């Protein structure tokens with residue numbers, strides 16, 4: 001494993017375009033270095049290693065990086081619980097995307113590689129829908145979490161140059177690039193593995209940082225996400241590393257950014273129409289810097305007031321958003337219950353926060369006055385679940 005000292009704190013060099021002059025615009029201290037690693041006891045959770053966030057913006061390419069990120073904390077091999085396929089809303093999205101890609105790019109009977117396949121849910125879908133042959137690579141892969149299938153092979157490891165022998169008709173990588181600090185190096189490794197097989201399709205999906213900036217969505221900024229892309233910075237990176245952009249768009253209520261590319265014999269100069277000018281990202285960065293304090297004050301006030309009035313508050317969704325939300329705001333006693341539909345999270349404790357995650361059914365006993373939803377896209381699904389339990393609390397989404 002390599003050190004990232006030369007690109008972050010020390011030189012202030014942009015890991016995506018190599019320019020110097022990153023501008024710091026948002027800092028949070030004492031955040032857990034992992035928000036999806038759950039602990040079995042409160043003591044372990046409270047003693048979880050912490051780090052800092054210091055977001056730096058690159059005026060040259062629009063990329064945003066956590067300049068305080070230290071790769072020594074990277075470990076997705078044990079207890080990393082990020083599976084989202086317990087939600088019908090998320091499943092419908094994943095299936096729709098797999099169906100779209102199969103149809104749009106005639107991905108039938110093809111060889112597909114997924115880098116960062118997690119527990120393999122998406123790979124399985126695209127494999128079934130197009131009758132494809134698939135290879136998934138992920139250090140957090142857990143064998144018994146997906147049904148085995150003849151045409152899927154899983155490799156439990158980080159993707160690196162040693163896997164360049166793996167050749168596919170399509171390489172996809174979903175929700176992984178934001179966890180990688182040396183972004184250009186990573187994309188370059190993939191491009192090198194493709195060589196002159198320039199009909200290889202390469203698709204990436206990541207959170208859209210433009211939305212995070214515009215909504216001041218501080219709950220989407222956490223330690224293991226060291227890299228933040230807007231359409232502009234993502235497009236630039238892929239073009240610079242030898243990919244032609246076929247499509248670039250947002251999905252999942254504009255929360256996710258998807259880039260569909262094809263390897264190109266040389267770097268591509270012409271921007272894709274969806275790449276907004278870098279001045280737009282800079283404008284939003286400045287606005288974020290200006291408005292974030294009042295945004296944080298609003299939420300602290302919301303919880304403190306409700307708590308002061310004796311109201312019972314529950315948070316629905318215990319993943320990274322919840323961890324970032326609670327640690328950034330410094331919430332503890334104000335939140336009486338944290339629930340999640342993922343059964344693998346129940347009876348586990350949230351890093352740094354030290355609170356236990358429980359089954360949503362427990363809300364029948366707790367009778368919350370307010371339920372705060374960590375992702376508005378699940379609002380209808382959650383409202384339905386609460387109604388089925390005979391509960392009618394005030395619902396607030398971040």
Ligand SMILES: [Zn+2]
Nearest residue numbers: 014017058061
């Ligand atoms: Zn840059």
